[in-house]
Amino acid sequence: MKRRFFPLAATALALTLSGTAVVAQTKWDLAAAYPATNFHSENLVQFANDIDKATGGKLKITVHTNASLFKAPEIKRAVQGGQVQAGEIIFANFQNEWQIYGADGLPFLADSYDESNKLYKAQKPLIEKKLTEQGMRLLYAVAWPPQGIYTKKPLASAADLKGIKWRAYSPATSRIAELVGAQPVTVQAAELSQALATGVVEATMTSGATGVDSKLFEHLKYYYDTQAWLPKNAVLVNKQAFDALDKPTQDAVLKAAADAEVRGLAASKRVNVESIDKLKANGVQVVTPSAQLKADLKKVGDTMQKEWLDKAGPDGKALIDAFNKP
Numbered sequence: 001m002k003r004r005f006f007p008l009a010a011t012a013l014a015l016t017l018s019g020t021a022v023v024a025q026t027k028w029d030l031a032a033a034y035p036a037t038n039f040h041s042e043n044l045v046q047f048a049n050d051i052d053k054a055t056g057g058k059l060k061i062t063v064h065t066n067a068s069l070f071k072a073p074e075i076k077r078a079v080q081g082g083q084v085q086a087g088e089i090i091f092a093n094f095q096n097e098w099q100i101y102g103a104d105g106l107p108f109l110a111d112s113y114d115e116s117n118k119l120y121k122a123q124k125p126l127i128e129k130k131l132t133e134q135g136m137r138l139l140y141a142v143a144w145p146p147q148g149i150y151t152k153k154p155l156a157s158a159a160d161l162k163g164i165k166w167r168a169y170s171p172a173t174s175r176i177a178e179l180v181g182a183q184p185v186t187v188q189a190a191e192l193s194q195a196l197a198t199g200v201v202e203a204t205m206t207s208g209a210t211g212v213d214s215k216l217f218e219h220l221k222y223y224y225d226t227q228a229w230l231p232k233n234a235v236l237v238n239k240q241a242f243d244a245l246d247k248p249t250q251d252a253v254l255k256a257a258a259d260a261e262v263r264g265l266a267a268s269k270r271v272n273v274e275s276i277d278k279l280k281a282n283g284v285q286v287v288t289p290s291a292q293l294k295a296d297l298k299k300v301g302d303t304m305q306k307e308w309l310d311k312a313g314p315d316g317k318a319l320i321d322a323f324n325k326p
């Protein structure tokens with residue numbers, strides 16, 4: 001049997017004497033990439049607390065936020081390889097590995113919470129199968145609020161983005177930059193404030209939530225509310241670590257995950273509204289895109305959806321068919 005190596009706090013079997021009962025305690029680490037105050041991160045902490053309570057302290061999960069254990073693009077591999085028992089990823093980061101992961105990162109394929117839910121239902125069976133093959137298990141997924149464009153200067157059309165240093169977080173956000181003639185620079189959320197402060201980037205496409213988390217208003221004064229797509233974060237667990245739990249503990253994890261998925265979606269919708277207000281309060285002009293900008297971005301979306309379908313092959317077709325089912 002292949003031996004797994006858990007250097008971090010290990011899947012330590014601490015035997016605790018409480019009264020006469022001997023309780024075996026398992027400790028997990030969970031790697032996450034967004035700030036502690038982000039709604040996904042807060043949801044993760046509650047998820048861990050719920051499991052602690054439901055198992056009477058038998059499974060303790062420590063959540064490490066803001067990419068403090070692994071950088072965002074490294075978390076998936078770390079969970080797969082067992083360097084950490086669990087982690088939160090953003091699917092869209094892994095589009096180059098498998099196109100299906102990137103479906104929710106494509107502009108205007110699913111651009112509302114309802115459409116995003118539908119897309120998730122269509123993606124889920126495919127992704128669960130893939131993750132099982134990769135030695136992992138999907139616990140839950142939660143959409144970010146819709147994505148818009150932050151800039152220093154007003155945008156009349158996509159032509160105003162030419163030559164601009166555009167911060168990307170995924171293959172799709174890089175591709176948008178290429179298609180509009182901007183210069184893509186990939187920077188994950190944990191380094192975004194720094195990249196703006198040092199002038200490495202001067203525009204980005206993300207949510208109101210990240211605009212507030214990363215204080216984008218300190219550098220970027222316009223937010224074009226394009227509502228282009230709602231990428232999902234997903235919480236994954238190493239399959240071997242999960243299988244090592246006893247049945248009641250596994251059930252507690254799955255129950256807490258189902259609750260976290262519902263709670264996370266509600267938080268996303270709430271934050272979507274609140275963050276726009278916070279951007280305004282911090283001097284950002286929140287703008288409805290002009291007809292020209294909308295048309296330009298729609299063209300970018302059409303090109304990207306076509307490119308995606310070409311690369312995604314039969315899996316892509318199956319996904320789109322499931323997504324389009326009434």
Ligand code: PCA
Nearest residue numbers: 144169188189206207210
């Ligand atoms: N915030 C994350 C991903 C999507 C979002 O809304 C980011 O900007 O990195």
